[in-house]
Amino acid sequence: MKLGYKKIVVKVGSNVITQADGTLDEFRIQHLVTQLAEIKRQDIEVTLVSSGAVASGKGLMRMSDKVETVKARQMLAAVGQVKLINTYSEYLEDHSMMCAQVLVTKEDFRDRIHYLNMKNCMQTLLHNDIIPVVNENDVVSVTELMFTDNDELAGLIASMLNADALIILSNVNGIYNGDPKAEGSKVIEQISSSAANLASFIQTGKSQFGRGGMITKSTMAQKVARLGIAVHIANGKIDNVLTSLLNKEVKHTLFIPEKIKSGKKKWIAHSETAATGIVRLNDGARSVLTSGKATSLLPVGIIEVKTDFLKGDIIKIIGEDHQTIGLGIAQYGSDKARERMGLKNQKALVHYDYFYSAI
Numbered sequence: 507m508k509l510g511y512k513k514i515v516v517k518v519g520s521n522v523i524t525q526a527d528g529t530l531d532e533f534r535i536q537h538l539v540t541q542l543a544e545i546k547r548q549d550i551e552v553t554l555v556s557s558g559a560v561a562s563g564k565g566l567m568r569m570s571d572k573v574e575t576v577k578a579r580q581m582l583a584a585v586g587q588v589k590l591i592n593t594y595s596e597y598l599e600d601h602s603m604m605c606a607q608v609l610v611t612k613e614d615f616r617d618r619i620h621y622l623n624m625k626n627c628m629q630t631l632l633h634n635d636i637i638p639v640v641n642e643n644d645v646v647s648v649t650e651l652m653f654t655d656n657d658e659l660a661g662l663i664a665s666m667l668n669a670d671a672l673i674i675l676s677n678v679n680g681i682y683n684g685d686p687k688a689e690g691s692k693v694i695e696q697i698s699s700s701a702a703n704l705a706s707f708i709q710t711g712k713s714q715f716g717r718g719g720m721i722t723k724s725t726m727a728q729k730v731a732r733l734g735i736a737v738h739i740a741n742g743k744i745d746n747v748l749t750s751l752l753n754k755e756v757k758h759t760l761f762i763p764e765k766i767k768s769g770k771k772k773w774i775a776h777s778e779t780a781a782t783g784i785v786r787l788n789d790g791a792r793s794v795l796t797s798g799k800a801t802s803l804l805p806v807g808i809i810e811v812k813t814d815f816l817k818g819d820i821i822k823i824i825g826e827d828h829q830t831i832g833l834g835i836a837q838y839g840s841d842k843a844r845e846r847m848g849l850k851n852q853k854a855l856v857h858y859d860y861f862y863s864a865i
Contacts, residue, residue: 543603802854817839821834
């Protein structure tokens with residue numbers, strides 16, 4: 507029995523499509539493209555988020571792996587991205603299919619207008635049977651504007667496109683209940699979006715050519731699953747892993763999705779870095795807001811407006827312990843919020859439809 511997905515995002519890591527010396531593993535890319543083509547022939551929309559530009563550049567220029575300055579990364583990405591996208595394009599042509607290059611930065615997701623423009627462009631590509639190949643634009647990104655890794659980017663893309671599932675291909679079979687190399691460690695086949703303490707047994711190492719590791723993968727996967735999108739983590743080095751996964755034939759980790767959230771909430775969920783204001787709630791308001799019921803943020807539960815914001819801004823909502831409760835869009839500015847703080851029978855600062863719970 508197949509998984510009934512109609513729209514998927516596939517993320518492939520540098521450790522899957524590069525060889526030990528940093529050059530692209532063209533055999534693995536060709537095999538990946540063959541799977542993507544087969545999936546598309548089943549009338550499933552596919553978007554690919556592909557790492558590998560910097561690693562590809564290192565392979566072409568034979569530079570030391572220790573070169574990690576921003577300028578060096580920009581140069582390697584500029585050189586390597588050409589090789590990477592051309593490789594995908596050539597192999598897709600063998601299947602009479604086209605791809606399009608989409609390079610983005612974190613800034614593109616902070617502004618709602620830019621976000622919707624990007625979404626419309628990618629949907630147009632998909633509707634014309636073109637596979638978007640998305641990567642971070644390392645040429646213009648600097649350290650503070652970089653994604654944690656392409657797993658974070660893939661989560662943003664999956665949320666933006668309202669995908670049914672996000673499939674993350676790494677070089678291990680999924681999330682293990684211990685060190686993957688230790689005897690007796692097993693793949694956790696299903697994880698709920700609310701599961702806690704995953705970091706206690708996830709290894710903190712990362713690949714030679716990538717920036718991320720399993721902790722960032724699991725954190726991002728739980729966030730995306732809470733938005734109603736299934737997240738699969740599987741081994742991209744296994745032959746036919748994508749088609750086998752969609753046919754339920756390969757052991758891997760699935761993060762079980764919750765109820766589907768609205769498009770606006772999906773954008774808000776990934777907009778923490780764009781938040782301008784911070785408001786602090788008492789424990790009672792926190793309990794009500796995170797109860798799972800359709801509840802708005804009322805001024806009566808606010809005990810502090812920590813930073814200024816305007817109507818329409820994204821604000822961060824924290825508890826008495828200063829831990830993040832969620833994010834929301836303010837219905838009025840910080841001046842009015844301070845005037846109404848602690849008062850009953852006041853207009854909600856954040857309506858439920860524009861609130862995302864991070865708990």
